[in-house]
């Protein structure tokens with residue numbers, strides 16, 4: 001499977017529907033401090049099944065929902081959708097006849113997260129396993145968050161060994 | 169007292185005698201990764217009486233002595249001298265008749281550090297107190313090392329409170 | 337012990353609130369000393385709202401916003417007892433150009449106000465352009481550092497790709 | 499459990515040794531898994547000698563050298579099981595221009611080799627010049643992010659001082 005598009009609504013500072021095309025090769029994301037670059041990357045981590053709010057700079061999972069500004073009220077739900085190309089038919093068996101795979105995660109205040117695969121509700125675990133099978137996922141080495149490099153440098157040797165377990 | 173010049177020999181990658189003029193206003197220090205910029209700043213921290221080798225990325229205090237390269241043998245001693253202008257007569261009483269004050273620290277393998285003020289041997293404590301009276305010194309807020317900012321951001325609130333004790 | 341900490345906190349917080357707004361060109365921030373019977377157990381919390389954004393704990397801000405806020409705190413403590421020298425090692429690394437400009441302006445202000453001499457290690461071309469003079473550190477002989485006075489053009493060459 | 503860790507270690511170390519030399523344009527480095535009866539107690543140590551410098555523990559290298567070495571380790575683990583996507587948030591912040599060039603060349607190599615699509619957040623003008631396309635994130639309405647496709651000139655304007 002190959003990553004194609006990321007769509008987000010109500011996710012942190014991306015309150016209005018936003019679409020990012022994930023094209024072959026190297027794509028840069030630029031902008032001033034605080035404009036939302038890390039938020040965009042966190043949306044991808046989140047839809048892949050991140051379970052710890054602290055890994056996305058929040059106390060609770062609802063902290064990813066747009067919290068409002070002076071001119072706009074807060075939202076009550078956030079939704080991120082990842083569109084993938086399944087031409088190589090490497091999707092999980094039950095969905096493998098589809099050319100396109102859509103994975104979405106939606107959170108509502110007081111109601112928690114709901115995951116869907118091509119519209120059908122699935123468990124967080126199913127989504128996490130799908131991405132693990134692709135050698136990626138919220139806790140894989142393929143997602144290098146801001147500060148990960150300094151954490152790796154500062155880590156005690158025992159904690160650093162954890163990175164090997166990603167490869168084991 | 170005002171800082172005027174820093175001279176170093178055999179200190180980390182600065183094996184040959186080097187002199188830095190500390191002039192009024194803002195002076196920049198630039199160069200590629202690993203060329204010695206932080207080493208230069210550490211020399212100033214060291215001559216002010218830094219006692220913890222780990223604060224200078226070493227295991228032992230002798231780690232500041234030039235350790236040799238493929239083309240040059242290691243040294244056995246390192247010396248840093250700070251020249252200060254005492255026109256305002258704010259030096260410690262015993263040295264206050266001097267127009268210029270020179271503080272130096274020299275370390276020899278197996279022999280430890282020796283501090284001198286205008287050539288006269290003094291204790292580490294005397295040097296630390298001198299700089300503390302100038303509101304500076306190895307552990308003052310005036311020396312912001314590489315990584316200090318991220319450490320402050322990542323610090324637990326209890327550890328962060330320590331910065332206030334610099335001001336108390 | 338506790339009164340001194342409380343007094344120091346008050347002074348630092350006053351400086352911090354002003355410096356934050358100065359460095360961000362707006363917004364507001366403040367410090368909180370969490371209460372505890374044992375003053376050695378008190379925690380220092382930082383709350384900040386960059387211009388146009390709501391107040392949050394430091395941990396929820398962006399990387400660059402956190403760095404600029406921490407810098408405001410460091411200078412707040414510095415200003416309670418200014419020293420004749422101030423040494424900054426790559427503190428501008430996570431800042432964008434607009435924030436680098438305000439950071440450099442602050443250094444000029446402080447230097448003018450207190451007479452402090454600054455030594456600023458940087459990789460930022462914009463910071464270099466805003467300082468009074470530059471020294472380059474080179475390693476033309478491998479593993480051996482040398483210091484040389486440079487102008488802006490030579491500085492950019494020094495750090496440029498080979 | 500212990501055999502798997504040992505095997506993983508071997509593969510990662512092989513990749514790491516090559517990647518380090520590739521990223522530094524020379525020199526050598528290796529990993530060590532400290533011995534311990536309990537595999538969960540083993541520590542991963544990193545030793546590196548940038549070109550022309552002697553072998554040292556990672557903790558004794560410069561800030562930029564440490565960052566580049568850590569990057570070699572992250573990619574070494576990545577290459578043991580390459581993913582279709584790789585996301586890098588400001589990993590080039592402490593690097594000088596020469597190291598940024600080699601970093602970008604490595605991304606091109608990996609992408610060509612594995613077909614991985616990279617999303618690279620950066621403030622470095624040189625990195626921007628080395629990528630295939632750029633998206634700018636703006637906050638023209640305060641606190642609200644928007645995504646827009648930009649070319650190199652527009653990107654530089656976006657991050658430029660006001």
Ligand SMILES: Nc1ncnc2c1ncn2[C@@H]1O[C@H](COP(=O)(O)OP(=O)(O)OP(=O)(O)O)[C@@H](O)[C@H]1O
Pocket residue numbers: 011012013031032033034035036037038039040063064065066067068146386389390392396397398399400401641
């Ligand atoms: N739930 C939320 N609702 C609205 N805004 C939010 C929410 N969570 C975070 N933000 C805002 O998003 C901004 C942070 O964005 P982000 O961390 O993506 O910046 P960045 O572009 O990565 O900056 P830098 O270059 O400094 O790393 C903060 O100013 C914060 O106020």
Ligand SMILES: Nc1ncnc2c1ncn2[C@@H]1O[C@H](COP(=O)(O)OP(=O)(O)OP(=O)(O)O)[C@@H](O)[C@H]1O
Pocket residue numbers: 179180181199200201202203204205206207208231232233234235236314479548551552554558559560561562563
């Ligand atoms: N005792 C020593 N003898 C010789 N060389 C040393 C000694 N201690 C450190 N070095 C060398 O000094 C170099 C580090 O220099 P320094 O940390 O000052 O670099 P820097 O210019 O600050 O780089 P960066 O921009 O990456 O932070 C290392 O390559 C290290 O090998």
Ligand SMILES: [Mg+2]
Pocket residue numbers: 037038039146398399400587
């Ligand atoms: Mg960020």
Ligand SMILES: [Mg+2]
Pocket residue numbers: 205206207314425560561562
């Ligand atoms: Mg350095």
